[in-house]
Amino acid sequence: MSYKDDPDFKFEPVPGLPEALPEGExxxxxxxPETTALARSSMGLTWIAGYFVVLSFARVAASSVEMGWAGAAPLAIPFLGLGVVACAIIWGIAWVQARATxxxxxxxxxxxxxxxxxxxxxxxxxxxxxxxxxxxxxxxxxxxxxxxxxxxxxxxxxxxxxxxxxxxxxxxxxxxxxxxxxxxxxxxxxxxxxxxxxxxxxxxxxxxxxx
CATH class of the missing domain: 2.30.29 (PH-domain like)
Known part of the structure; x- marks a missing residue:
């Protein structure tokens, strides 16, 4: 879809501009912006994903002494799930920003x-x-x-x-x-x-x- 056909810009005389171009312009x-790159560059998507991975690993490592690694592994699931939700929200915000730009x-x-x-x-x-x-x-x-x-x-x-x-x-x-x-x-x-x-x-x- 071209910008001319994009419904987000239908109200503008020229897509991306509030008024028609002057003569000679x-x-x-x-x-x-590219959505995923914007989420990583401006909203810290990579850092947040890494934070939840480290948090999950730390939780499993702390419990592995008593439960063993295999027994402690399921304890990472809630943290990883929260991480996925957080990253999805950030990616969604980046998508909205990119779409509006x-x-x-x-x-x-x-x-x-x-x-x-x-x-x-x-x-x-x-x-x-x-x-x-x-x-x-x-x-x-x-x-x-x-x-x-x-x-x-x-x-x-x-x-x-x-x-x-x-x-x-x-x-x-x-x-x-x-x-x-x-x-x-x-x-x-x-x-x-x-x-x-x-x-x-x-x-x-x-x-x-x-x-």
């Missing part, structure tokens, strides 16, 4: 439609992006982080998990856990270079006739 790329790169900007409960679209014109960094994420995906210029203040809690982790003082928006991140970064770099090298023409002040 076109979309270069659409994408969203649509990242867009156009010839003029990066747009991020994010938020499962409170939906918002963050527009980042290329001229307001100071730098961009790419980092590998779990599952062969990658994350592109943007450092913005100026005094624009962004909310870490509102944008989470679409931010660089733990950078709360200077919030850095991010395209989290996207497939083919290096190819996407190349698309961004080329479009930003073209856009920022274009001369900007502003309206000249109205001439005042001599009296």
């Amino acid at each position: 076109r979309i270069l790329w659409h994408g969203r 649509l990242y867009t790169i156009t010839t003029h900007r990066v747009a991020m439609r994010v938020g499962a409960a409170l939906t918002l679209t963050l527009n980042l014109p290329f001229r307001r992006i100071a730098t961009a960094q790419i980092a590998d994420a779990p599952g062969g995906t990658g994350t592109i982080v943007f450092d913005t210029e100026g005094e624009t203040r962004l909310s870490y809690l509102v944008l989470w998990p679409h931010v660089r982790p733990w950078h709360m003082k200077k919030v850095q928006p991010a395209l989290r856990c996207i497939p083919d991140a290096r190819a996407v970064a190349a698309i961004f770099a080329e479009a930003a270079e073209i856009r920022t090298s274009e001369p900007q023409i502003s309206r000249a002040p109205t001439a005042v006739a001599a009296e």
Whole structure:
């Protein structure tokens, strides 16, 4: 199913954008986070799964002295069951977040439609992006982080998990856990270079006739 046919974006004139594109602007790329990678990278899925495995092993090991390993093994079942439930909940939250997200790169900007409960679209014109960094994420995906210029203040809690982790003082928006991140970064770099090298023409002040 294409984004144009996705019912989650039917209310938008352009999928992922709150309004139609201005004349001369076109979309270069659409994408969203990969669910399992997002759960592992931003929600600690791997750590939580590991915690319950260690907890189960510790419980069995403590009881094996009296019961033997075979007799103590069933004691791990409740802990492993809780771990499966916890991991399923986290994966479900990541799925909802990924489903509600649509990242867009156009010839003029990066747009991020994010938020499962409170939906918002963050527009980042290329001229307001100071730098961009790419980092590998779990599952062969990658994350592109943007450092913005100026005094624009962004909310870490509102944008989470679409931010660089733990950078709360200077919030850095991010395209989290996207497939083919290096190819996407190349698309961004080329479009930003073209856009920022274009001369900007502003309206000249109205001439005042001599009296």
